[in-house]
Amino acid sequence: MSAGPDLFSASVDVNRFAPLAERMRPRTPDEFIGQSHLLGPGGPLRRLMERKQIVSSLFWGPPGVGKTTLARMLASSVDAELVILSAVSDGIPRIREVVAEAERARNQYSRRTVLFVDEIHRWAKNVQEQALPHVESGLLVLLGATTENVSFEVRPALVSRCRVFQLQDLTLADIQGALQRALTDEKRGLGKRKLTVGEDALALLARGGAGDVRKALGALEMAAGLTADGGEINVDTAREAVGTGLARHDKDGDQHYDLLSALQKSCRGSNAQGAIFWAAKLLQTGDVVSLWRRLKVIAVEDVGMAMPEAITIVRACEESFHSTGMPEGRLFVAHAVVTLATARKSNRAYAAMNAALAALEEHPNAAPPLPLRNAPTDLMKELGHGKGYTPPWDFKDHYAPGQTYLPPPLERSVFYRPSKEGYEAEIHERMSHWWREDKASRGE
16 A cells, blocks of 8 residues: 655645745746736846846835846845745844855855845834844845835835836736636646636626735635636636625825825816716725815815815715715715815915915015004004004905005015906905005006
8 A cells, every 4th residue: 555645745836735826926927917008028137137137126016016026036036045034023133143144045046136126115123233234235125116106115215225116017918818827737736627707797806806806816716715626716706715805905005195195186187087086986896084084185285275165065065975875975075076176176275275385485484564463562563563454344345555564574475366267366465456556556
């Protein structure tokens, strides 16, 4: 009677127990999904691999687009030792171990060491300081992956020592291609099972990944587990495998602010179609706090004085949204968004505040002129506080021509310049009249 396979035998194919996403991990640039700007013909990373060169690099992009895979491919292309660290759990003792191992690999085997740090934006400063001298000396090649905006979330000391490569979101077609390859690959994928999948089911599985090819492959693997060999993965099976999770969204991440930016720029550009689409996307994520906060900002920053009641409308819609709840609450989002997108626009109040703040940078000690100062005591009155102040009530339109309201260095400054849009056209007309009266009072 022959014995079964030795559980500890090196001949056991442990890779067959790995998840489908791990088995299908690309090994060459031609297998890579998306990122043609980096790995296509003439792309910078492809050229590095072809020339067997490697430089310290940061890979910035959303989850599941291939940042870790790229690091492995680059290390493999130069036959280097690859050491993978966690920015959260690996500290200075581990860095010292890596440095010692790297020196041994260089001195004994003439091999380079590539240090890959996932979530590099979370790498502690003291750990960075331990590693960076060895990166500068060339002992270690540093590769880092992050989902966060490199400009804001990664320390400048790291950025200055690395090339930054931005990875783009995968398209639906990209993910569908990865799923098809997994279905037909007999060595690493599901090809031996002779499964088929309809177009609608394939699209559902791809969308279920929410841009993350690993999640999509995980859904395919589950759908395959629910289907007999030689069978077809139908829409119902795909839906069961995908589940009903929300779209990928990290409210602290860069993509969160991209969505908010898209909403605001669509409203600012008076494009109701784009505005309602991005508002729906934000509503779908469940982060209604950020959605309503941004709509209130749009009401005063972009619509502004052209329609002063916009902020009141948005706040009323927000209150109604919370008191009504979903799904009807989405109607109040739509009402607010369409109001803002189709309203006349003016950013003149926003620009006025920025201009005033800039003036304060130049004149930080500017004080109110004496006529505007408070004079609650006799001493203050003797010092001239309040002297020369002219109340406007006895003047036409309640405007006192020539009254000074700014400190001497800024007396003739104009911060707010009304446009002729919407209600602000009336303000423009009134202020033009007041300016003419001011000039006349000065004999100009």
